[in-house]
Every structure is written in structure tokens, then in C-alpha cells.
Amino acid sequence: MANFVLIPGMCHGGWCFEEVTEGLRAHGHTVHPLTLTGLSERSHLGPGAVNLETHVRDVTGVLEAENIRDAVLVGHSYGGMVITGAADRAPGHVASLVYVDAMVPGHGDSCWNLVTDQERRWYMDVVDSGDAVRPLPFFDARATPHPLASLLQPLQMAGDLAHIRRKVYVYAAGWDGPSPFTSVYERLREEPGWTAHALAGGHNLMRDAPQDLLKTLLDAVEPD
Known part of the structure; x- marks a missing residue:
């Protein structure tokens, strides 16, 4: 059975993965949202x-404290920054991304240099303290402001992730x-070493x- 860590x-x-978490656990996998x-x-x-380094350490800390090996790190949106950093910092704990x-x-x-001008305009909509980005109006009511420094800090990597056995990209084809x-x-769908999927849904x-995403995650841990 696989060890999933969801970012x-x-x-x-972590509540945003609730349905996916339940599905993975129903198939016998260990899941850490x-x-x-x-x-x-x-x-x-x-x-x-x-900042971004804080969030990378959040993940590596769980991998170490729970003694997780061969982890499947799953990152949504900004979470891609985090899982990349965690896989670089803890190569002995991570098998798939x-x-x-x-x-x-x-x-x-950094997030800032990877996104479009539209996302940068959102990043500049900060709370009164100036250190966090406001959630967008259509987000879940549980969403909270996001630390701005994590979007501006460049990711520091020591390697090239060549040790990762499986890399998967899941594209949302239903943006408005x-x-x-x-x-x-x-x-990435043309790049060797990657598997790419397109699902009919919006960014979230x-x-x-959720069921299509669950199937994709289950497929990602099937033996080659």
C-alpha cells in the first residue's frame, strides 16, 4: 500500500482533499492531508x-516524524512548489510526485515568476497587515489569507529530482x-519520465x- 501526503x-x-482522502483510505492506502x-x-x-521554506519543512517534518518511506507527494497549485522542495530535501523518503x-x-x-500577470494582481491584494494574500471570493468559506512571503521566495534546490521514480502531471481542462x-x-506530456493526464474540471x-482525480492517483501507484 502507498503512503500519500497531500499538499x-x-x-x-488539508480539508480540501476530504473526498479524495476517504477514497484513498478505502483502497487501503495511508494518507496524510x-x-x-x-x-x-x-x-x-x-x-x-x-515563507516557502517553512512549508517545505512542514512536509519534510512529517516524512521524518512518521518515518514515511516511498511517499507519494501530491501538490495542488502552489503545492507544486512545496512538493518539489520536499522531494529535493528528503530524497530517501519520496518515491513519486x-x-x-x-x-x-x-x-x-518562485510562484511570482512562474504565474501570469493576472495571478500577480491577485497576489497584490493583501490584508491590512500586508503579509498575506486574501482568498478569492469563490473559495471555500474555510479558506484563509495566504502568507505572501511563500509566493515571493525562490525555491532552493540541491539536485534535479533524478531519484524520483514517477512524476505525474494532472491538468484541469475545464478552466473558465x-x-x-x-x-x-x-x-510535460511530451517530456520523457513524465505521465500527463487532462481531467474535465476546473482548477480545484x-x-x-474528485472521483476522476482519485482514479488518477490510484493509477499513479500501480506497478509499472
């Missing part, structure tokens, strides 16, 4: 001192308007297409 996107907590520091039920821990309509960064990349992830999907595939 949400901006402003969300994480809420990152400074968000949701952990919003009291930030956001002023929280699944990017769910997510950023796929390299060394030195152009998707900022289309070019990522088109590149955990809400829009």
Missing part, C-alpha cells in the same frame, strides 16, 4: 514569519477562461472532479 494550494487546508503553517486551522502560526494543476518549479523559481498551466501540461479538481 493544498493557496489559502486552503496536510495544512501548511499559517493557513486554515494553523493560521494562528503566521503569516508574518512564514503528482502535480495537480500545479507549478513545476526549478531551482531559483485560459489556464495558466496549459503550457506546463503541453510541455478535488472539488470539481
